[in-house]
Amino acid sequence: MQRVCVIGLGPIGNRHAAIYQEHAGCELVGLCDVDRPRADKAAETFGVPAFYSVDEMLSKLSPTMASVATGGVEYGSDHYEPTMQALAHGCHVLCEKPICNEIAPALEMVHQATTRGLCFGINLNHRFTPAARLAKQWVDDGRIGHQLFMNMSMWISNPNESSPWFQIKALHPHTVDIMRYYCGDIEAVQCFVTKAPGRRIWSTAQFGMRFASGSIGQLTGSYDIERGHPMERCELAGVNGRFVIDDLYREATLYAAGDPQKIVYTNPVFGGFRDFGDTFRDRLGTFVDQLNDGVAPAEVDGSGADGLAAQKVLAAAIESVQTESIVKVDELFPD
Numbered sequence: 226m227q228r229v230c231v232i233g234l235g236p237i238g239n240r241h242a243a244i245y246q247e248h249a250g251c252e253l254v255g256l257c258d259v260d261r262p263r264a265d266k267a268a269e270t271f272g273v274p275a276f277y278s279v280d281e282m283l284s285k286l287s288p289t290m291a292s293v294a295t296g297g298v299e300y301g302s303d304h305y306e307p308t309m310q311a312l313a314h315g316c317h318v319l320c321e322k323p324i325c326n327e328i329a330p331a332l333e334m335v336h337q338a339t340t341r342g343l344c345f346g347i348n349l350n351h352r353f354t355p356a357a358r359l360a361k362q363w364v365d366d367g368r369i370g371h372q373l374f375m376n377m378s379m380w381i382s383n384p385n386e387s388s389p390w391f392q393i394k395a396l397h398p399h400t401v402d403i404m405r406y407y408c409g410d411i412e413a414v415q416c417f418v419t420k421a422p423g424r425r426i427w428s429t430a431q432f433g434m435r436f437a438s439g440s441i442g443q444l445t446g447s448y449d450i451e452r453g454h455p456m457e458r459c460e461l462a463g464v465n466g467r468f469v470i471d472d473l474y475r476e477a478t479l480y481a482a483g484d485p486q487k488i489v490y491t492n493p494v495f496g497g498f499r500d501f502g503d504t505f506r507d508r509l510g511t512f513v514d515q516l517n518d519g520v521a522p523a524e525v526d527g528s529g530a531d532g533l534a535a536q537k538v539l540a541a542a543i544e545s546v547q548t549e550s551i552v553k554v555d556e557l558f559p560d
């Protein structure tokens with residue numbers, strides 16, 4: 226049974242707190258935000274003590290796990306400090322995405338968790354759906370076979386104009402993680418960017434990727450498209466078959482090569498995912514369940530290392546835009 230604290234109580238931290246309070250494998254014991262009214266309001270909602278200092282909360286409550294839902298510049302600069310504090314207190318940490326908006330602190334976060342033998346996960350919630358797991362099973366069972374290409378895309382509306390690279394760094398941890406989940410490491414990236422009329426930041430991007438396996442991938446994403454329609458599509462093709470996942474959990478279709486019949490998984494009305502919020506329930510719940518099962522830190526699903534790997538690919542994409550060149554991830558970040 227985990228004793229959980231949530232750090233950062235914006236909309237997302239409140240969502241985390243509600244999920245932990247519902248989950249049978251853990252107990253929500255404390256909440257912290259440097260913004261006192263936010264901390265107080267959440268404490269009232271969830272009926273647990275409010276703190277305004279992370280260290281004070283961790284010292285007083287000694288939780289086994291902390292959920293870091295702070296934001297900051299490019300939605301990630303405020304993740305480093307509380308994550309390092311929680312790890313220093315011996316807590317396992319689940320941190321929101323992106324792991325961090327810069328690579329050097331992200332490396333330290335992963336290193337600190339590894340050194341202390343603690344579990345460190347990132348909220349890469351888009352891979353935590355029944356449809357995504359089924360597609361992974363298709364890959365593992367050889368139904369895709371030798372991989373040829375992936376087409377990944379995600380588009381939502383986000384009018385925030387905080388930094389030119391906001392869309393790349395804050396939206397695409399999800400999409401790059403999905404690409405890596407099915408196809409493994411990405412070794413080379415080429416990226417082009419554009420923007421909707423009136424926008425100042427690079428709010429739409431297209432990336433060409435080469436995986437270490439030799440297969441190739443395309444990723445398109447945008448912060449310029451209003452919600453209401455589908456928002457994500459993932460297609461993976463190999464010599465034995467091809468799958469398409471529509472909208473994270475809604476539908477997954479397997480087209481076996483040479484077979485005119487297709488296999489379709491449709492999110493069930495009874496017992497299926499209700500909405501996007503269930504991706505959070507599944508992801509946070511999986512982390513708690515893995516901890517309760519005594520998972521080894523290296524086996525955490527959607528780990529800090531996965532979050533770091535995605536961010537390195539995105540940094541390579543930004544380098545590609547700036548230099549108008551193909552960027553090799555390992556050359557940009559030699560060990």
Ligand SMILES: NC(=O)c1ccc[n+]([C@@H]2O[C@H](COP(=O)([O-])OP(=O)(O)OC[C@H]3O[C@@H](n4cnc5c(N)ncnc54)[C@H](O)[C@@H]3O)[C@@H](O)[C@H]2O)c1
Nearest residue numbers: 233234235236237238258259260294295296300303321322
């Ligand atoms: N996984 C997803 O699908 C998904 C979706 C949306 C947002 N997010 C992520 O969730 C995170 C939070 O988003 P939000 O909209 O709730 O952000 P927000 O800015 O509204 O809230 C963050 C809160 O953290 C607090 N905070 C910052 N540093 C702190 C510290 N050191 N100690 C205590 N409190 C601190 C701030 O005061 C603020 O109240 C972001 O990183 C974002 O990328 C994830």
